[in-house]
Amino acid sequence: xxxxxxxxxxxxxxxxxxNNVTVLDIRNLEEFQNGHIYGAIHxxxxxxxxxxxxxxxxxxxxxxxGKGGGRSDRAATILNEIGRTSLPLxxxxxxxxxxxxDLTNHQQNEIMIHQLFEKESSxxxxxxxxxxxxxxxxxxxVLETVDRDLRLIxxxxxxxxxxxxxxxxxxxxxxxxxxxxxxxxxxxxxKKAGVCCADLELIDGQEIKFGRFTIxxxxxxGHTSESLSFFCAGSVFTGDTLLIRSAGRTxxxxxxxxxxFDSIHNKLYTLPDNTKVFPGHDxxxxxxxxxxxxxxxxxxxxxxxxxxxxxxxxxxxxxxxxKKIDEAVPANLQCGxxxxxxxx
Numbered sequence: 001x002x003x004x005x006x007x008x009x010x011x012x013x014x015x016x017x018x019n020n021v022t023v024l025d026i027r028n029l030e031e032f033q034n035g036h037i038y039g040a041i042h043x044x045x046x047x048x049x050x051x052x053x054x055x056x057x058x059x060x061x062x063x064x065x066g067k068g069g070g071r072s073d074r075a076a077t078i079l080n081e082i083g084r085t086s087l088p089l090x091x092x093x094x095x096x097x098x099x100x101x102d103l104t105n106h107q108q109n110e111i112m113i114h115q116l117f118e119k120e121s122s123x124x125x126x127x128x129x130x131x132x133x134x135x136x137x138x139x140x141x142v143l144e145t146v147d148r149d150l151r152l153i154x155x156x157x158x159x160x161x162x163x164x165x166x167x168x169x170x171x172x173x174x175x176x177x178x179x180x181x182x183x184x185x186x187x188x189x190x191k192k193a194g195v196c197c198a199d200l201e202l203i204d205g206q207e208i209k210f211g212r213f214t215i216x217x218x219x220x221x222g223h224t225s226e227s228l229s230f231f232c233a234g235s236v237f238t239g240d241t242l243l244i245r246s247a248g249r250t251x252x253x254x255x256x257x258x259x260x261f262d263s264i265h266n267k268l269y270t271l272p273d274n275t276k277v278f279p280g281h282d283x284x285x286x287x288x289x290x291x292x293x294x295x296x297x298x299x300x301x302x303x304x305x306x307x308x309x310x311x312x313x314x315x316x317x318x319x320x321x322x323k324k325i326d327e328a329v330p331a332n333l334q335c336g337x338x339x340x341x342x343x344x
Contacts, residue, residue, distance in 0.1 A: 239279070
């Protein structure tokens with residue numbers, strides 16, 4: 001039998017950075033619990049023939065045991081024989097830790113961000129994840145696209161820790177309750193929203209950790225009284241507070257043009273100029289912007305606009321009432337659980 005080719009720890013790391021590999025620990029449970037490569041799937045080699053379908057990704061599968069050879073070679077052979085592409089890790093887990101790979105000094109510090117779109121409300125949902133630990137956070141999920149979001153989380157082999165809403169949405173029902181039920185992730189919304197079913201009541205300056213990343217909560221009232229923005233790894237997720245060349249309306253849910261002006265200027269515009277801005281909506285086909293571009297180009301609230309000018313603009317928008325507000329807001333006060341109408 002030809003000897004299997006192997007893959008080095010250094011090459012495995014690069015594949016992990018680019019999310020182009022599935023790592024499979026084929027040791028026994030005690031060995032796995034005593035230490036393993038972050039993000040590895042655990043299937044003991046003795047169970048692999050029956051449980052290989054757990055590995056749903058079509059990526060290259062890298063198998064590893066303690067010191068390489070033996071069990072990891074056998075696992076790779078099993079996978080190759082059933083049509084999967086697999087290589088064993090050279091030197092096994094011992095090689096990985098002996099090479100002292102410092103995960104903090106590599107390009108995998110770049111966060112994984114998926115921007116997802118719901119067309120009826122033109123809403124963006126954001127999936128953030130650590131490429132190495134596979135821990136993830138979902139921001140502003142929409143009820144109608146929950147199945148899509150869950151499928152992506154499963155496809156990417158992620159562990160969802162938190163579901164966060166930037167505010168009580170008036171144009172769609174949040175998917176947080178349904179996702180929480182299926183994943184066990186914790187939900188979070190502003191403390192000011194008074195949502196009793198949320199696991200986390202978020203306040204300004206609070207930090208939410210996943211993998212090697214931290215989300216900082218920014219209270220940014222104005223669009224609604226409980227609006228939040230989330231700053232993480234050089235990006236800010238602004239909900240309806242700051243939009244691309246625009247800003248969220250302020251004519252319902254205790255909105256305030258004066259507060260919105262202060263939130264944007266005193267919280268968001270104080271972030272580094274190169275901060276990427278990911279809004280909750282865009283109606284013109286744009287996906288993101290930067291703080292410096294909005295300071296310069298935002299027609300409603302650039303650095304050249306005085307507060308009085310901004311308030312005048314916002315007071316004269318004359319926008320129609322959101323179509324779903326009477327349905328969405330009560331449901332979102334219940335974490336997205338739709339209230340059944342009683343028949344008379």
